Amino acid sequence: MNYIHKIVVIAALLSSTVAFGQLTEDPDDRRGQGQDPLRTQTPEGRPLPFGQRLRFGGGINGFRFGNPFSLGASPVVAYQATERLLVGIGGSYTYTRYKQPYYVPTTYNQYGARAFVMYEFIPSLISNLYLHGEIENSTIQEKVDGLGNVQASLTAPLIGLTYMQPISRRFGVNLTALYNLNYSDNALARTIYGSPFVLRLSFF
Template sequence: MNHIQKLLLLTALLSSSVAFGQLTEDPEDRRDQGKDPLKTQTVDGQPLPFSQRLRFGGGISGLRFGNPTSIGVSPVIGYQATEHLIVGVGGTYTYTRYKGITNTGATVPIETYNQYGGRGFVMYEALPAIIPNLYLHGEVESTTVQAKADQTGQTASYSLTAPLVGLTYSQPISRRFGVNLTALYNLNDNLIARSIYGSPFIIRIAFF
């Protein structure tokens, strides 16, 4: 076998190896080819397993120190239904405490709020060729607030179901994780909603 034949044989073997690697590689490896990783299928067109389409994360909300003191958490589970559609569910919990000053000048707790609820949401990437990673966002959130007067022990509770619509911009970090900035408008804006959200316009930052 002369040198030219050896060179052709080596080239054929290398080409076969590269082709096989492209068929079996993880979608994340598409970045080496200058392409974004696929979200719902492998390079050869096979659908990804259910577990590889799930996205986990959440965020911290309502973080305030002083008067009032407040902190909230909001875990999220999302599912990549198609290349451009994400559906998911999430939970919320926020603890808030207000303080007052007595006649003697002492600072004491006067009201404590426990706010919790859940939501279901849909995100659709409407114009991926023009504005990638910008999603139309719709969700329904149900919230319950339990209020307690710390000095008297009296309690009260109220609930609200709010349909929210708006936009989410997602900055991908990996195929199944990103930073999400969401701007929503509450279609059920009323006095109870104002006591929960403070405004019909809601801004969130979440990681999933």
């Protein structure tokens, strides 16, 4: 009986240890210890799986009612490469319509794609402040009633800062201020960007 009793006790201890490890695998469990969750590791120091490092989100852009009417969306997928480095890709689409009587009826369809890198560079002083760099390509199609279609594309390198207010380990509100290094004061650049400065509010 002593032999059986020892086996039962050992099995109970092992199962308790396994259960404890499973319960503490979620990085959010660190909140109970007064610490922020790790972004790429479990509390035990194991690397998080690829899927748990992904962030999904985006934003709404070009929001205007009246004349012109404009509305757009910009989805984003980001990957937490290290505790301080995020890399990602995004897309954008904006529809704009100018109407009579103030304008010749004109429609703009603007498509974009971008790749970006964000690096938290001074976490000991200001946490969640990131250096932000990206390459964005935008194509705009202009249709003027009675005059036909025009299409043009523009590629822009953008640099600046992003401040992220975390909501959860994999989601936050992002305020981004960027400068367009390739901005030229021409009709195409003014139509797509308006100025060399780009401000964004996004969620991921």
